Amino acid sequence: MFSLRRPLVRYLLLAVAVFGLFGLLHVNYDSATDYISSSGHIKTFQRKVSYRPGDPKPVKACFVILARNQDWRSLRESIKHMEDRFNHRFNYPYVFLNDQPFSDEFKNMTQSMTLADVHYGQIAPEHWSYPEFIDQDKARESREKMHKDGVMYGGNESYRHMCRFESGLFFKHELLQQFDFYWRLEPGVQYLCDINYDPFLYMKQRNIKYGWTIGIYELMNTVPTLWNSVKRFMATHPQLIPEHNSLWWVSRDNGTTYNGCHFWSNFEIADLTFYRSEQYTKFFNFLDREGGFFYERWGDAPVHSIAAALFLQKEEVHWFDDIGYYHPGWQHCPSGDAWKQNRCTCDPNDTDKTITAAGWGKCSREWALLPDTPPEYRKARLG
Numbered sequence: 001m002f003s004l005r006r007p008l009v010r011y012l013l014l015a016v017a018v019f020g021l022f023g024l025l026h027v028n029y030d031s032a033t034d035y036i037s038s039s040g041h042i043k044t045f046q047r048k049v050s051y052r053p054g055d056p057k058p059v060k061a062c063f064v065i066l067a068r069n070q071d072w073r074s075l076r077e078s079i080k081h082m083e084d085r086f087n088h089r090f091n092y093p094y095v096f097l098n099d100q101p102f103s104d105e106f107k108n109m110t111q112s113m114t115l116a117d118v119h120y121g122q123i124a125p126e127h128w129s130y131p132e133f134i135d136q137d138k139a140r141e142s143r144e145k146m147h148k149d150g151v152m153y154g155g156n157e158s159y160r161h162m163c164r165f166e167s168g169l170f171f172k173h174e175l176l177q178q179f180d181f182y183w184r185l186e187p188g189v190q191y192l193c194d195i196n197y198d199p200f201l202y203m204k205q206r207n208i209k210y211g212w213t214i215g216i217y218e219l220m221n222t223v224p225t226l227w228n229s230v231k232r233f234m235a236t237h238p239q240l241i242p243e244h245n246s247l248w249w250v251s252r253d254n255g256t257t258y259n260g261c262h263f264w265s266n267f268e269i270a271d272l273t274f275y276r277s278e279q280y281t282k283f284f285n286f287l288d289r290e291g292g293f294f295y296e297r298w299g300d301a302p303v304h305s306i307a308a309a310l311f312l313q314k315e316e317v318h319w320f321d322d323i324g325y326y327h328p329g330w331q332h333c334p335s336g337d338a339w340k341q342n343r344c345t346c347d348p349n350d351t352d353k354t355i356t357a358a359g360w361g362k363c364s365r366e367w368a369l370l371p372d373t374p375p376e377y378r379k380a381r382l383g
Contacts, residue, residue: 053091053115059200061181062093062119064170066162069102072109074187079113082185086195092183093117095175099128099161121175128161131288139294146297151221154297164293166265166300168284171275180204183269192324193334193342199269199320207380209274209316210308212263213325213332214355215363220260222297227251227258229290230306233283240279244373246309246317249366261363262305266327269320270304279311313373315380319364330355332364 051057063082067075079094093116096102102120111118130136139160147155176182181200203211234241234255247254250261274280284303292298308317322338324346325331331353333339333346348354355361373379 051089051091054117055091057090057092057200058198059181059204060179061183061200062095062176062179063087063185064176064182065094065096065185065187066166066170067096067098067106067187069098069100069106071187072106075110076113078185078187078189079110081189081191083114085191085193087114087116089196090198091116092200093119094185095119095121095173095179095182097121097123097170097173097175099123119175121173123165123173127165127169127172130294133289134291134294142295146221149221151297152219154222160294160297163297163299164288167293167298167303168275168280168288171272176272179272181269181271184265184267186266186327188328189266190326190331192326192331192346193322193339193344195323196342199323203269203271203318206318206382207316208318209271209312209380210263210304211269211318211320212265213267213320213323214264214327214330215261215319215367216264216330216355216360217260217363218262218299218302222299223258223292223302224296225290226287226292226296226298226302226306229287229292230258230310231255232290233286234310236286237282240282241310242313244313244377246312246314246370249363249370250306250309258306261366262302263308264327264330265299265301265304267323267325268304274308274312277311280307283307283310313377313379314370315373315378315382319367326353330358330360332356 065075065078091114094110094114096106096110096119098120099122101122107118107120130139143155143157143160145154153159170176171182181203183199199211202208251258284307287293287298287303321332322334322342324333324342324344326346331346331350333348333350333354333356334342334344335348338344339348346354349357351357356364
């Protein structure tokens with residue numbers, strides 16, 4: 001006879017209840033397409049529930065973190081911010097890269113911060129060393145001079161290897177081959193607002209190739225000849241430069257000079273097919289041969305940004321204006337309704353921190369002035 005007093009019956013009912021609750025909370029891959037209407041228009045993507053750790057996601061995407069073993073403390077802070085504000089709901093995996101083997105301490109202290117999958121990889125020696133065409137004596141003399149002249153990181157050799165790796169080699173690592181999108185995460189950063197939707201899926205659905213949150217001026221004493229090299233590239237490969245690009249944002253005189261604007265690449269979300277494209281590959285290889293990563297101090301931020309300006313339309317590049325983000329030095333802080341709705345903790349009017357409220361934020365503010373691509377030529381979808 002059926003009776004709730006029987007232990008077996010109670011256990012069965014409890015199992016059914018738990019299974020049903022799990023079904024309500026779980027969102028599978030197929031449900032991601034529910035946000036595209038029958039008319040083909042993309043609806044605003046809002047997801048209030050989580051993907052289970054280890055489950056297939058609607059986008060093959062990950063966080064990529066370049067770190068040293070001693071960075072684990074500041075990385076725990078970064079991961080906690082990312083998990084609290086976003087990834088505890090979405091469980092995208094983390095990929096950690098280092099030019100040295102990761103210590104057990106680093107692995108334990110970072111893996112314990114998330115339920116998502118975590119991968120650890122060592123960078124190939126050829127991706128963190130001097131190419132055969134670089135004159136190392138000349139490179140050393142350049143570092144010494146830049147250090148003497150007070151250029152930021154001017155005397156730092158490892159920093160140059162990092163910039164070269166982030167500019168054109170990180171996406172070649174074997175651990176990245178399974179992914180189509182990446183989100184860069186660095187030690188000591190903070191996320192200042194809730195992110196209640198999936199930026200990866202937002203970009204994929206709209207064919208957006210590059211996402212950013214802080215636009216800032218470059219330190220021009222780190223890149224004195226970069227634009228000359230870019231102009232030589234454009235003259236050598238005119239067939240790679242599309243007519244409707246975003247060049248105006250980095251050069252207001254049709255390519256004669258560089259105004260210094262760049263996306264601060266310590267935050268970037270990118271479609272890796274952009275970096276793996278013929279255009280970007282030839283661009284990086286050309287710049288690499290020019291030697292500026294070692295003879296000067298070319299950073300990955302201006303390289304990525306100039307490439308996006310050369311090869312992408314305005315609509316293929318997205319300003320994540322709703323994401324509150326702090327990297328030591330500057331922050332981006334949303335304003336208006338987004339500030340309250342996303343439980344932001346930053347001050348949008350803080351001129352000491354908030355880039356768009358300060359003079360150095362002109363690059364961010366002027367992105368909106370970039371002319372739209374004519375609709376008939378537009379590659380990305382809006383809305």
